[in-house]
Amino acid sequence: MKSLNLELAWRFVLGRKRAMTMSLLGIVLGISFFVITQAQTSGFEAFFIRTILGTNGAIRISDRFQDMHGTVRSSSKDGRTKFLFNSREGARYTEGIENPVLLRNALDHFPQISGISEILQGNAVLSGTSRSQTVEVHGIDPSEHMMVSDLENQIVQGQLNTFDLQPKSVLLGNRIAQRLLLQVGERITLQGGTGNIQLRIAGIFETGVSQIDKSRVYIHLPIARAFLGKRFSGSIFQLSMFNPKKAPEISAQIQETTSHRVISWQEREQVWLDVFKALRISSAITVSSILLLSGLGIFNVFAIMVIEKTRDIAILRSMGFKPSDASAVFLWQGGIVLTVGIILGTIVGILATYTISKIPLRIRGIFSTDSFMVNWDIAHYAWAILISIVFVSIASLIPARRAAKIEPAKIIRETL
Amino acid sequence: MNDRVLQKPLIQATNLFHSFSEGEETVHALRGISLEAHAGEVTAVVGPSGCGKSTLLYLLGLLDRPDHGEIHLEGESVAQASDQRRTFLRNQKLGFVFQFHFLIKELTVCENVALPLRKAGVPLKTATKRATEVLCKLGLEDKCKRFANKLSGGEQQRVAIARALVHSPALLVADEPTGNLDSTNSEKVFELLLKFALGEKIAVILVTHNPELAQKCNRILRMKDGQMIKN
Numbered sequence: 285m286k287s288l289n290l291e292l293a294w295r296f297v298l299g300r301k302r303a304m305t306m307s308l309l310g311i312v313l314g315i316s317f318f319v320i321t322q323a324q325t326s327g328f329e330a331f332f333i334r335t336i337l338g339t340n341g342a343i344r345i346s347d348r349f350q351d352m353h354g355t356v357r358s359s360s361k362d363g364r365t366k367f368l369f370n371s372r373e374g375a376r377y378t379e380g381i382e383n384p385v386l387l388r389n390a391l392d393h394f395p396q397i398s399g400i401s402e403i404l405q406g407n408a409v410l411s412g413t414s415r416s417q418t419v420e421v422h423g424i425d426p427s428e429h430m431m432v433s434d435l436e437n438q439i440v441q442g443q444l445n446t447f448d449l450q451p452k453s454v455l456l457g458n459r460i461a462q463r464l465l466l467q468v469g470e471r472i473t474l475q476g477g478t479g480n481i482q483l484r485i486a487g488i489f490e491t492g493v494s495q496i497d498k499s500r501v502y503i504h505l506p507i508a509r510a511f512l513g514k515r516f517s518g519s520i521f522q523l524s525m526f527n528p529k530k531a532p533e534i535s536a537q538i539q540e541t542t543s544h545r546v547i548s549w550q551e552r553e554q555v556w557l558d559v560f561k562a563l564r565i566s567s568a569i570t571v572s573s574i575l576l577l578s579g580l581g582i583f584n585v586f587a588i589m590v591i592e593k594t595r596d597i598a599i600l601r602s603m604g605f606k607p608s609d610a611s612a613v614f615l616w617q618g619g620i621v622l623t624v625g626i627i628l629g630t631i632v633g634i635l636a637t638y639t640i641s642k643i644p645l646r647i648r649g650i651f652s653t654d655s656f657m658v659n660w661d662i663a664h665y666a667w668a669i670l671i672s673i674v675f676v677s678i679a680s681l682i683p684a685r686r687a688a689k690i691e692p693a694k695i696i697r698e699t700l
Numbered sequence: 701m702n703d704r705v706l707q708k709p710l711i712q713a714t715n716l717f718h719s720f721s722e723g724e725e726t727v728h729a730l731r732g733i734s735l736e737a738h739a740g741e742v743t744a745v746v747g748p749s750g751c752g753k754s755t756l757l758y759l760l761g762l763l764d765r766p767d768h769g770e771i772h773l774e775g776e777s778v779a780q781a782s783d784q785r786r787t788f789l790r791n792q793k794l795g796f797v798f799q800f801h802f803l804i805k806e807l808t809v810c811e812n813v814a815l816p817l818r819k820a821g822v823p824l825k826t827a828t829k830r831a832t833e834v835l836c837k838l839g840l841e842d843k844c845k846r847f848a849n850k851l852s853g854g855e856q857q858r859v860a861i862a863r864a865l866v867h868s869p870a871l872l873v874a875d876e877p878t879g880n881l882d883s884t885n886s887e888k889v890f891e892l893l894l895k896f897a898l899g900e901k902i903a904v905i906l907v908t909h910n911p912e913l914a915q916k917c918n919r920i921l922r923m924k925d926g927q928m929i930k931n
Contacts, residue, residue: 602796603819604792696802
């Protein structure tokens with residue numbers, strides 16, 4: 285019986301080719317636009333996250349704090365209920381990590397951490413052959429830092445291996461190199477801290493984050509300690525994680541157990557992440573309106589069709605079709621348009637997303653890319669399909685219910 | 701006459717009353733109608749427009765319910781039976797022909813005719829075969845695969861008759877089946893309807909305004925103002 289209703293629905297759909305094509309087009313465009321916009325916004329967001337994780341890591345541990353009077357304790361008279369709040373307001377901060385070895389041992393208890401890099405930061409004046417500028421010195425252990433960053437892939441000139449093998453070498457951000465007209469192999473002087481040091485440029489890197497590319501230089505950690513006059517302490521830790529999404533909760537745990545200031549990448553980049561989230565939601569709402577309009581279109585087509593088909597429904601009822609059969613014919617029509625729309629919309633979405641990913645687009649600032657970034661995520665397709673199912677179902681259900689309520693005797697009497 | 705008395709009626713309506721609203725007015729369409737019809741018998745219901753003929757057919761065809769009174773179809777009380785039961789009976793026991801053919805234009809002639817069988821769960825092949833047979837008997841064998849709206853008025857009405865008879869109903873209810881046809885077509889279609897129905901021992905109750913056609917029926921029931929005035 286279901287197949288007969290489906291067969292009738294199919295014939296009715298074919299009998300309204302133009303109206304159904306317009307409805308179908310609405311679903312196809314709605315689904316494909318939804319997928320395209322989500323692929324782009326989440327593509328740029330994912331690329332931004334990859335950039336910041338590859339540059340500053342998932343978690344950063346910096347200053348140590350001591351709790352002075354920030355703990356609030358309370359308990360009931362019978363002693364059963366107890367409250368304890370730790371307040372950071374009364375904490376005293378000590379700049380940098382006091383004892384890196386002890387902290388490393390403590391971090392061994394966190395299996396979610398995949399790498400630790402100790403970084404000593406400080407400021408210096410970098411002088412090239414003709415010009416100089418203030419830079420942010422990062423003392424690192426190259427092999428350790430590779431575990432927590434994407435530095436190896438960020439090198440645009442020179443070799444990371446050269447930097448690794450030559451302690452008196454330096455890696456420069458590409459904007460510094462451009463501004464000071466420096467090339468790989470040239471010598472520069474860092475002034476500040478305890479004096480001057482001369483270093484050879486082993487490589488030039490580009491993170492895409494302009495703030496970093498125009499101010500950061502990497503030197504070896506022991507050289508940095510001597511140059512900045514911080515022999516044992518004052519450094520920070522940059523951590524990488526197997527699952528960076530869990531950084532906030534791991535950060536909180538590390539902070540509680542080590543009494544150091546710990547910031548996850550989500551907290552650090554909250555402003556940009558909020559911008560991406562707002563863009564994603566706003567584009568989803570905008571594009572959903574196309575699906576809503578196509579749903580209204582389908583409702584319109586079906587509502588008119590129920591009026592036009594009243595006599596046919598009445599005669600079908602006289603032949604023994606149940607009210608539920610009458611409504612099923614209209615629900616099936618919605619199902620047919622929806623199914624074809626989903627298939628075509630998905631295909632168009634995939635093709636358009638692929639085409640967009642090939643469009644050249646140069647972006648520098650918060651990341652570095654030369655083409656549109658797209659994210660291939662099945663969730664985008666699932667959401668687009670779900671939204672279209674909801675809209676088309678509602679659009680079909682109302683006319684279908686109306687069809688079920690048709691009284692054959694009344695219709696036939698009025699027709700004759 | 702004796703045979704008729706001895707035979708159990710296929711359908712028996714007793715003291716039917718029915719009214720419906722038309723705008724703000726209530727139309728008392730039937731006021732205590734009683735009748736019975738037997739298998740293989742053709743009954744014509746005649747009377748002036750608005751006397752309740754069509755309303756009577758809709759009640760007998762289980763398309764509507766009487767306000768009062770009883771209808772027995774093959775001994776089963778059906779006037780107040782459940783919607784599900786009445787729907788089943790319409791599919792299994794009843795056939796309808798209306799003044800207008802009411803064919804579904806998106807379906808071919810054969811598909812239109814096969815609809816009652818398909819609804820009853822008869823497989824597509826069997827239903828198509830049976831529909832083709834009936835169409836052959838009505839002289840439409842060459843129109844099977846054409847769409848219904850491509851046929852002439854007389855042909856469309858013959859297709860409607862084929863659809864009403866394809867599942868060999870016990871009762872055929874026909875509301876002015878030739879009302880939309882010219883005299884030549886009207887007579888031709890009517891002859892076919894009678895021939896086929898009688899051949900299959902189907903009881904026919906039909907409404908007509910054409911006295912010549914009514915004269916060809918076994919019985920004539922005359923109605924006026926919702927009442928039977930002559931049997």
